[in-house]
Amino acid sequence: MRIKTQQLTYLTTKDLFNLYRAAAEVERAGVPGLFIEAGCALGGSAIAIGKAKSKQREFRIYDAFGLIPPPSEKDDADVHARYEEIKSGKSKGLGNNTYYGYTENLKEVVTANLAKHGVPVETNNIKLIKGYFEDTLYLTEPVAFAHIDCDWYASVMSCLVQIEPRLSPGGVIVFDDYYAWSGCRSAVDEYFRDKSGFELSKKGRKLHVRKAAR
Template sequence: MARLSVSNSVIYELAAENPDMSDVDRLMNLYWALCSVVRSGTPGDVVELGCNAGRTSVLLEMVLEAEGADRTLHLYDSFDGLPAPSAADRYLKQGDCRATESDVLATFARWNLRPPRVHAGWFEETLPRHLPERVAFAYLDGDFYESIRTSLTHVWPRLSAGGSVVVDDYCDRELSPRAWDGLPGVKKACDDFFAGVPASRRVLVGVGDLAFAEFRKPAG
């Protein structure tokens, strides 16, 4: 398979296909976060928790192929939509954001990419059994408090030193005044989890309403 370059035109095309979930701000921040981990040689595979139809996932695979990285992309989703929200959650409701595994594979086929390993089921069922032994990079897009807390609980212990976790919908209006604040359970889950866990946090910004945070595991 010919190596695909992640050019600016590819980024714009991906953003145009899915502007609500994968705009240019999100894609470029993910691109550089994953590139930094791959180019530093941090060991482990790449995981995305909450992949929907895979229209952001394809960027992660493009980076791996463009960088010649011998790593596997693992995707996790219930494919039954979101679970029931907790008291910390709002905006979305149970069953929203439903997609199918076939949708994911069709997205990858359309871009002529190597298919990922897809793990269907609720995070509390799939993550204990199907996470790779070592994770270099994780993208968490679970939307709700319990989904993000469960994701961190299982991913962080397997994250390699120097590895990166990027969390979507983490809104810190003090550090990123334009950030979208529709899913407050995400930040609460992260803040609760990292209250006693050593990590460096970086709130990412964009020209729009990007709500992203990156958490790095200490290198040594």
């Protein structure tokens, strides 16, 4: 609840608890692999995920830690309108504060938020990785849990092609923007169209995808 009252996440209270529970269930089940977040804003959801996992499990947080990349022709008008608002410098942040994407030292702000809420990166095996996903997100290890919160088609697809093939049986991917932005929805629908062995379910305002356990 402190994450909400301190305005560190765009998630509703219900969706924040759902995210925490999903990560905690994966942890309790002992599903092998990394925890990943792609797109962390001010770090509110990362705090929840960090609290759900064991200290020793590696948790990688990928983010531009600045302005998000432009959308593509795969994104519809809703996405392009939102990006123009962000690019213009007129986007408002949570509680009418500064929009997080305009914060110059965002990586340091997120690091401090994690520490302030009891999950300092140094003692919880957390790594913050700065850059666009197509440049930074290359995986060779199994993945147990992923929270994909990156809005546009190309960003979501970049995450999927790296994460899904390495998702362990029983692993979970939570898509933050499936019901919010056309680009995310198109990427997820396209990617999973010919995939079997996955359970897709709407929980609150988010899409949760679980890989079948063997």
